[in-house]
Amino acid sequence: MRFAALALCAASVYAADLTGRWTGPASTADNGQELVLALKQAPGGGFSGYVQGPRATDTIVGGKLEGANLTLDVERPGRNNAVQKLAYIGVVEGNKLKLTLPSPFGGRGGAQQKAPPKAPPVPQVVELSRVSNDAPAPLPARPAPVSLPMPEPVHANGLAKTPPMGWNSWNKFRNQVSDKMVREIADAMVKSGMKAAGYVYVNIDDTWEGAHRDAQGNITTNNKFPDMKALSAYVHSKGLKLGIYSSPGPKTCAGYEGSYQHEEQDAKTYAAWGIDYLKYDWCSASQVYDNTQATMVNAYAKMGLGLLNSGRKIVYSLCQYGNLDVGAWGERVGGNLWRTTGDISDRWDSMQRLGFELQTDREKVAGPGHWNDPDMLEIGNGGMTNDEYKTHMSLWCILASPLLAGNDIRDMKPEVADILMNKEVIAVDQDKLGKQGKRVAKDGDKEVWAKPLADGSHAVALFNRGADTASVTAKWSDLGINGARTIRDLWKHADLGRKSGEFTATVPSHGVVMVRIK
Structure with missing residues (x-):
């Protein structure tokens, strides 16, 4: 999870040295987990240090202070040695920093990113207090990733005979x-x-x-x-x-x-x-x-x-x-x-x-x-x-x-x-x-997928991935069957009689007709 772009928003002109350790709860829902800002301000106004939270540790590689408005340039290590560049922006109030996190959570795992359905991330404000004026010690170098040998197989547990x-x-x-x-x-x-x-x-x-x-x-x-x-x-x-x-x-x-x-x-x-x-x-x-x-x-x-x-x-x-x-x-x-x-x-x-x-x-x-x-x-x-x-x-x-x-x-x-x-x-x-099951036929946005079943019948799904209603056909030759077959619509719970050679259905946009062919 990521605390991606942070905001520090200020109330008054504040030009003091921000060097030190600032801490506070990472979020209202993190049950005691702490966010640490370890900051060093150079005489010329540049910044270094790190931000350490429950989801990641970001390295501060630069920044600037204009009045009470603080901008920190940070880098976060990603997968396969990739580096994500982020900006933390915002405000100082004496020995307090108010941080606005766009969301307590971001994407996780793989290429797809999750967001709450039809809702933008909810900003969350957390407050840090300065607990020390000491310049931060460097973070210890991350150890080189460990390489492990291929293990012996683990015996099957006998569970999940059907999909959970x-x-x-x-x-x-x-x-x-x-x-x-x-x-x-x-x-x-x-x-x-x-x-x-x-x-x-x-x-x-x-x-x-x-x-x-x-x-x-x-x-x-x-x-x-x-x-x-x-x-x-x-x-x-x-x-x-x-x-x-x-x-x-x-x-x-x-x-x-x-x-x-x-x-x-x-x-x-x-x-x-x-x-x-x-x-x-x-x-x-x-x-x-x-x-x-x-x-x-x-x-x-x-x-x-x-x-x-x-x-x-x-x-x-x-x-x-x-x-x-x-x-x-x-x-x-x-x-x-x-x-x-x-x-x-x-x-x-x-x-x-x-x-x-x-x-x-x-x-x-x-x-x-x-x-x-x-x-x-x-x-x-x-x-x-x-x-x-x-x-x-x-x-x-x-x-x-x-x-x-x-x-x-x-x-x-x-x-x-x-x-x-x-x-x-x-x-x-x-x-x-x-x-x-697997795809057995494809014609543009029209697809037919089929799954063999224990009683010798086939579950067949006629999909329409297109923007308009379409006629989709499942051919017996694609299913590896022949002769007259009984058709049952699994969504309408209706018997559709017997068909030979193929079955055609009108399928709505982004919709499906799913049948059992026996």
Whole structure:
């Protein structure tokens, strides 16, 4: 996560030396995490030092002070030795600095960047106080990334025979997730019918972690989650399962405590809490590991082995954005699912790119116990039309993808519930044969995708990615079948009779007609 462009806004002319250490809470929602500004002002007015927060450490490479208005030029290390240039701008009030953060969180992982649906980032003001007039000592040099050898395979855990189904907190709530919210979501999963439809995992994403480990090195929770074991017991009492989040790096994407050098210890803690699912996000691991496949495999295998030996069966979800051919080794490290893309956003262009363009030729590595994951569902978050959400659901089910809802299911519109809980469409995703579907025909914006099913039938989705309504045809020759076949519309829940040779449907813009051909 990033605290990207900061603003310091001033009230009076202030020309004093700003050299010193300035500290304060990183944000109102960060549960004790601190922001540190270590500043050195040169006699000529230039600046150096660093800004250290829960999400990153930025190096100050220049700046200027004009009256009370301060501008700092900073650099932030990125992936693959890239450097991001940022500007911090704004105001001094005596020994106080007021900083305006555009958002407590920015993008995370992969090429896609997440933003709250149809809403700009909310500015957040934090206040720093000068605690010292001493010039900052240089930051220690970052150690060279470690290279690790290819590990031995981790034995399969026997879980996820069909793609996992559940809910995840990130898409809708980000850092607002709490014990109270998770309990309410669990209640809503049961009351709404989501549990009956197959959604059983209630997954807490980032920002549950405490600022520090305890004296024994155990991971702790922050004040939003006072008792994770009790929360787990509550979720289990509803017939549901609880998931959690961490990183192989020293920090998570939101700057909280990661599992680096504590993999086995954390796995045992998760087991003791009654955790059923772990999402393991690469995040800051690139700061301590080199960018080679063997090293990444080893880093993920450490936690895979830790989970296997934890005494509890825990679904293992790899989140490293599809890099370094993860499909070739995800199962080897004990993974039950692995991300194939960067983060999804609640927009048509994001969803269709991740779903249509980045999933081809991946079907060979998917199957019972090990699935490709094009990221969580955005259905119901308001950034797409109902037709687009039906396309989202249909494509994910054809792909045999994990189905992790990301909306507020405590307050679901009927049309959203109808999409998420369409049992005939879900049955395609959860089919026991465990085959991932693929594109079998494409004509411009018109595409046909098909998935073989255990009873010998085929699930077929006719997609229209264009701006206008279109006629789309599925040909038997593209499906590898012949003769007269029975057609059932899975969205209209209607039998369409028998057809020979092909099936044609009128499909709305950005929409889908999904059928079962038997």
